[in-house]
Amino acid sequence: MAFLAALDHSAFSTWLRGSDSIWAFPTVLTLHTLGMMVLTGASAALDLRLLGVARQIPLLALRGLFPLMWGGFWLNLMTGSMLFVSDATTKGTMPMFFAKLLFVAIGVATTVLIRREVYGRNADPIHVSSTARFLAIASIAAWTLAITAGRLLAYVAA
Amino acid sequence: MNPFGNPADLAHLHLLLNHVPTVGTVLCVGMFLLATVRRNDDLTKVSLEVLFVIAIASLPAYMSGVAAHDVIKDQPGVSETAIATHQSAALLALACMELTGVVAWFAVWQFRRGAGRPPKTLTAVFVLTMLTLAVMAWAANLGGYIRHPEISSVPIDATPASGPRWIDVAALGEWVLAHLWLWPTGETLHFLGMSLSFGILLVINLHVLGFMGNVPFEAVHRLLPWGMAGLMLNVASGMMFFTAVPQQYLENPTFHWKVFLLVLAGLNYLYLTVFDRPWDVPRKGVLLMTDKIVAASSLCLWVGILYLGRMLPYLRGKF
Numbered sequence: 001m002a003f004l005a006a007l008d009h010s011a012f013s014t015w016l017r018g019s020d021s022i023w024a025f026p027t028v029l030t031l032h033t034l035g036m037m038v039l040t041g042a043s044a045a046l047d048l049r050l051l052g053v054a055r056q057i058p059l060l061a062l063r064g065l066f067p068l069m070w071g072g073f074w075l076n077l078m079t080g081s082m083l084f085v086s087d088a089t090t091k092g093t094m095p096m097f098f099a100k101l102l103f104v105a106i107g108v109a110t111t112v113l114i115r116r117e118v119y120g121r122n123a124d125p126i127h128v129s130s131t132a133r134f135l136a137i138a139s140i141a142a143w144t145l146a147i148t149a150g151r152l153l154a155y156v157a158a
Numbered sequence: 159m160n161p162f163g164n165p166a167d168l169a170h171l172h173l174l175l176n177h178v179p180t181v182g183t184v185l186c187v188g189m190f191l192l193a194t195v196r197r198n199d200d201l202t203k204v205s206l207e208v209l210f211v212i213a214i215a216s217l218p219a220y221m222s223g224v225a226a227h228d229v230i231k232d233q234p235g236v237s238e239t240a241i242a243t244h245q246s247a248a249l250l251a252l253a254c255m256e257l258t259g260v261v262a263w264f265a266v267w268q269f270r271r272g273a274g275r276p277p278k279t280l281t282a283v284f285v286l287t288m289l290t291l292a293v294m295a296w297a298a299n300l301g302g303y304i305r306h307p308e309i310s311s312v313p314i315d316a317t318p319a320s321g322p323r324w325i326d327v328a329a330l331g332e333w334v335l336a337h338l339w340l341w342p343t344g345e346t347l348h349f350l351g352m353s354l355s356f357g358i359l360l361v362i363n364l365h366v367l368g369f370m371g372n373v374p375f376e377a378v379h380r381l382l383p384w385g386m387a388g389l390m391l392n393v394a395s396g397m398m399f400f401t402a403v404p405q406q407y408l409e410n411p412t413f414h415w416k417v418f419l420l421v422l423a424g425l426n427y428l429y430l431t432v433f434d435r436p437w438d439v440p441r442k443g444v445l446l447m448t449d450k451i452v453a454a455s456s457l458c459l460w461v462g463i464l465y466l467g468r469m470l471p472y473l474r475g476k477f
Contacts, residue, residue: 022469022472022473026468029468030469033349033468036349037352037356037460037464038356038360040357041353041355041356041357041358041360042357044353044358045358045360045361045381048358048381049381053380053381053384054378054381055380056373056374056376056380057373057377057378057380057381058373060371061365061371061373062361062370064364064369064370065360065361068360143353144350147346147349147350147353148346150349151342151346151349152342152346155342
């Protein structure tokens with residue numbers, strides 16, 4: 001708790017929370033939403049393809065989505081950490097916050113596994129395996145829950 | 159910078175736009191029937207495309223109408239009852255119009271997919287268009303009484319029966335606010351819809367920009383209805399927010415810009431379905447600067463919509 005309180009009282013947190021500038025909290029929050037949109041949006045498109053939508057798209061053509069997803073992920077890890085330290089004592093004790101982290105972790109894990117399953121060394125470039133389809137469903141579910149938990153953070157009490 | 163700084167400007171916009179859905183839907187029914195009789199697929203497609211454009215224009219038509227309400231409500235001779243009944247009927251007409259527009263867009267998409275006429279979707283479009291036409295005419299008629307009470311056979315204030323009793327915009331807004339779970343649910347759906355719509359457009363536009371190798375546009379075009387599903391989710395949840403606290407949005411210039419970008423985003427869906435340009439890119443093997451600009455703009459548009467939406471509470475008055 002003392003650590004969380006120390007984060008809360010750091011100069012950076014105080015600035016992020018208290019500044020009237022639109023470049024403080026609002027911009028960090030917007031960048032967090034942008035990262036979410038790129039990461040989960042690209043992930044949803046790939047998952048839909050794995051589940052049989054637009055089968056005419058060769059799997060290899062979608063490989064370029066991974067750098068974008070990782071870009072979104074790192075942006076959100078950074079902006080998410082900033083948002084956390086600005087409200088550490090509250091967020092650090094909220095079950096909903098840990099639920100969100102868990103869903104994000106599952107989402108990232110499915111992304112890594114899909115990459116390995118579909119684009120790994122021994123992967124079939126044409127056919128989608130049943131493992132890949134299962135991972136696609138898990139990925140959609142994890143990101144949907146992560147977004148839901150993230151959104152609810154603004155509404156549930158600590 | 160805001161062209162609608164004065165609420166009266168939004169009232170003017172309403173007078174300009176409110177004829178688009180009423181007159182436009184009649185025109186579309188005519189075109190659609192003529193196309194069916196003549197068995198002319200091109201004319202059918204035109205009527206479907208126009209229906210979709212009308213559905214897009216109906217959003218600012220409705221929202222500017224709510225602003226017009228505030229401008230004229232205190233003027234002599236204007237009945238609050240007449241406005242309220244018109245607005246309630248208009249919200250129902252808007253819902254019908256949006257549904258019709260989306261189904262019409264889906265029919266255009268099916269045509270483009272190359273399987274010929276989609277008979278079931280076309281029947282659905284026709285039924286929905288006739289329904290929309292009826293509700294729209296009713297809403298327009300009620301709207302006419304606001305400034306022309308002399309054409310009503312009975313005094314407007316004494317005729318609550320002339321308006322819809324079972325749908326009331328003000329009560330609907332209060333209902334949304336009273337059910338505390340609705341707002342967070344709407345916000346969650348709004349974020350999910352945005353991600354889905356953006357993800358699909360990301361793949362399609364990256365393709366046009368040349369990042370996906372030699373894949374026919376037809377292949378990525380198959381994804382588009384999923385993006386449209388995301389957009390629908392956002393229009394529905396967004397209209398729920400607007401119905402609950404319209405003033406909060408109408409008074410915020412950031413929101414005016416957001417709606418403007420949303421209209422462009424809607425037209426982008428039509429562009430990707432109707433125009434030959436994106437289809438020609440891989441076929442001809444050349445990427446023109448205009449193709450790149452349109453594709454990049456489409457992605458920037460969504461970043462812009464996200465920015466304005468997320469910054470709605472913060473940018474107020476900072477434009």
